[in-house]
Amino acid sequence: MSKLTILANIVAKADKVDLVKTELLKLIDLTRVEEGCLEYNLHQDNENPAHFMFFENWQSRELWQHHMNADYMAAYGTAVDGAIESWTLNEMSHIA
Template sequence: MTQLTIVANIHAKPDQIDLVKAELEKLLPITRAEEGCLQYDLHRDNDNPAHFMFFENWESRELWQKHTAAPHLAAYRAATDGAVAERTVTEMTHIG
């Protein structure tokens, strides 16, 4: 198995920043306890309070994909439906 790094960028709509932040924070303890989660850190852009970024490390792509189908991710998506302006997820491999 190859370790997988995920960089996920979430841009909240300007009037929905507090909602999106609160919902993202709910994911932290649940996800950190998931099988295969090595690191799950949430960051916020110092110059743009609507921009959040997750930096994640997973034991494998398969375990990360299991995470993406988890009930707490579905609950997050439902709670933030219409509140997120843009979301990008990049799968990466550590090389050094």
């Protein structure tokens, strides 16, 4: 399988934007040093500051799954419990 691209869209509750942003920023340095992480970039929507998006590239799905099971990802989930309006994740393959 070719590299895996992940698009993760996170929408914070209106009164929890700063909390969610702070917790998302904590993930950056920890993730970028993980085996298999090729790219891990966080974006914030210019029109809707509650909407965040990670654009990620991984060497393989297995290495990405290892990332998703990391202790610090569980800690993130606990920290933002009740602060997220919606969350979607797309696993994508590069085709051209």
